[in-house]
Amino acid sequence: MVVEKIYGELCVTCNEQGYLTDLNQWTEEIGLEIAKEEGIEMTNEHWDVIAYLQDQCRKEVPLSIRKIGKSGVVSIKEFYHLFPKGPLKISSRIAGIPKPVSCI
Amino acid sequence: MKELLILGAGTSGTMMANHLRKTLPKKEWNLTIVDQEEIHYYQPGFLFLPFDLYKSKDVKKKIDKFIPKGVNLINEKIERIDKDNDTVILKNNTSLKYDILIIATGTDISPQEIEGMLGDHWHQTVFDFYTFEGARNLRNKLRKWEGGKLVVHISEMPIKCPVAPLEFTFLADSYFINKGMRDKVDITFVTPMSGAFTKPKATEALDYLLEQKHIKVVPDFNIESVDGEHQKIIDYGGEEVDYDLLVTVPTNMGDEMIERSGFGDELNFVPTDKATLQTTVKDNIFAIGDATNIPASKAGSVAHFEAEILTDNIMRYIAGKELKKEYDGHANCFIETGHGKALLIDFNYSQEPVKGTFPFPVVGPLSLLKETHMNHMGKLAFRWIYWNMLIKGKHIPFVSATMDTAGKQLEESI
Numbered sequence: 240m241v242v243e244k245i246y247g248e249l250c251v252t253c254n255e256q257g258y259l260t261d262l263n264q265w266t267e268e269i270g271l272e273i274a275k276e277e278g279i280e281m282t283n284e285h286w287d288v289i290a291y292l293q294d295q296c297r298k299e300v301p302l303s304i305r306k307i308g309k310s311g312v313v314s315i316k317e318f319y320h321l322f323p324k325g326p327l328k329i330s331s332r333i334a335g336i337p338k339p340v341s342c343i
Numbered sequence: 344m345k346e347l348l349i350l351g352a353g354t355s356g357t358m359m360a361n362h363l364r365k366t367l368p369k370k371e372w373n374l375t376i377v378d379q380e381e382i383h384y385y386q387p388g389f390l391f392l393p394f395d396l397y398k399s400k401d402v403k404k405k406i407d408k409f410i411p412k413g414v415n416l417i418n419e420k421i422e423r424i425d426k427d428n429d430t431v432i433l434k435n436n437t438s439l440k441y442d443i444l445i446i447a448t449g450t451d452i453s454p455q456e457i458e459g460m461l462g463d464h465w466h467q468t469v470f471d472f473y474t475f476e477g478a479r480n481l482r483n484k485l486r487k488w489e490g491g492k493l494v495v496h497i498s499e500m501p502i503k504c505p506v507a508p509l510e511f512t513f514l515a516d517s518y519f520i521n522k523g524m525r526d527k528v529d530i531t532f533v534t535p536m537s538g539a540f541t542k543p544k545a546t547e548a549l550d551y552l553l554e555q556k557h558i559k560v561v562p563d564f565n566i567e568s569v570d571g572e573h574q575k576i577i578d579y580g581g582e583e584v585d586y587d588l589l590v591t592v593p594t595n596m597g598d599e600m601i602e603r604s605g606f607g608d609e610l611n612f613v614p615t616d617k618a619t620l621q622t623t624v625k626d627n628i629f630a631i632g633d634a635t636n637i638p639a640s641k642a643g644s645v646a647h648f649e650a651e652i653l654t655d656n657i658m659r660y661i662a663g664k665e666l667k668k669e670y671d672g673h674a675n676c677f678i679e680t681g682h683g684k685a686l687l688i689d690f691n692y693s694q695e696p697v698k699g700t701f702p703f704p705v706v707g708p709l710s711l712l713k714e715t716h717m718n719h720m721g722k723l724a725f726r727w728i729y730w731n732m733l734i735k736g737k738h739i740p741f742v743s744a745t746m747d748t749a750g751k752q753l754e755e756s757i
Contacts, residue, residue: 304565315565
């Protein structure tokens with residue numbers, strides 16, 4: 240199921256869990272609004288991670304905590320510090336990329 | 344004579360040897376397969392071994408039994424691939440020249456990747472069931488275990504057979520009920536994902552199983568270390584889970600030979616085109632099964648479907664034709680839910696598992712995403728199919744390499 244959501248003056252389509260269904264609709268403003276919903280105050284370090292995630296997503300590279308830890312962008316510890324409790328899930332939502340999933 | 348070389352004689356490699364020996368002209372092509380093991384394991388059986396549902400002999404056979412005549416089997420460890428010179432170097436320093444290479448070296452557990460996972464407690468209070476030794480040692484432990492906190496745990500994705508850990512918890516529930524000691528065992532499922540099920544249709548259809556079987560779920564748990572002394576696992580966020588018996592799926596990685604060859608991703612999986620199965624390493628190198636980095640499940644059914652498409656693509660490559668971008672991520676698996684029942688799921692890259700019947704619309708006889716005894720019988724029958732049809736490269740009737748949507752209830756899916 241796809242729902243429409245309004246962030247500021249922009250209307251985007253999300254899945255029922257609030258993940259953007261099309262990365263092309265993403266803007267920094269939308270990222271900021273989603274971060275607010277997640278209770279995260281964005282800093283330059285946060286944005287560096289977001290840019291990395293989007294880049295990997297565009298290249299169709301599946302993401303994992305390990306990959307991010309080895310990316311040179313942040314260590315796994317720092318990643319947890321930036322996005323506490325489920326960092327990949329939360330950062331993916333802010334980045335406007337799909338939620339990481341398993342087969343079932 | 345031209346040379347086609349296959350690395351790995353597991354499920355994928357053996358299937359490719361069987362397919363290609365039938366397809367490649369014997370007068371023009373030599374076919375060689377290399378593997379360091381002498382035993383071929385029926386890996387789906389590792390799930391049943393700990394619960395005394397299968398015996399050791401059910402899951403192992405001699406590796407050469409399944410390599411067809413006309414294929415040269417070399418029993419040796421692989422040192423590395425020298426892609427620039429189209430050569431594979433073996434541990435005994437033999438060099439094998441190839442025209443086409445197929446990498447089918449699979450994936451294995453790497454418990455050393457998690458701090459504290461290995462140690463005196465390994466196979467004493469901390470077990471894997473992804474190796475024959477792990478499954479057998481766990482069986483011996485369970486036979487005399489008197490109960491306590493059983494924690495079933497996934498270290499990180501991707502793993503081989505992603506639903507196996509969940510099946511393990513269902514079978515454990517059944518096992519302890521049958522032994523009359525379910526009240527003495529507390530079962531917790533710990534996963535780095537957001538839940539035991541993450542796809543909407545599966546969550547809706549299957550979440551009741553966890554409640555019904557009294558299985559606690561700890562989601563979003565990314566393990567940092569195992570504290571063997573105090574019997575707990577700790578995640579990067581500082582969360583801790585205590586155990587008396589930890590059954591973990593350690594990090595799964597591709598063969599170290601991939602790393603020694605200078606390619607592979609951070610988990611030693613081979614960068615591969617997800618539709619053609621040609622690697623991005625070099626045009627004459629292909630990869631199949633668990634060894635690739637494609638976003639499909641690491642499972643035997645995936646390897647089986649890939650093998651049919653890869654065989655076609657190798658023939659096209661030889662003929663100088665464009666490769667077929669045909670592989671759609673099709674996977675099909677039985678999920679044991681305990682008490683003689685099982686589920687069946689059928690899905691691909693874009694279509695999540697949904698309800699319906701399989702392989703025939705309406706008639707079935709197997710039901711998708713629904714617990715039935717017939718599905719369980721299907722899973723048991725699969726061992727025969729595996730040894731007698733699947734790895735010999737025989738086509739399984741009515742099941743195509745790409746996913747069929749007939750018989751599936753797709754209307755509500757996203």
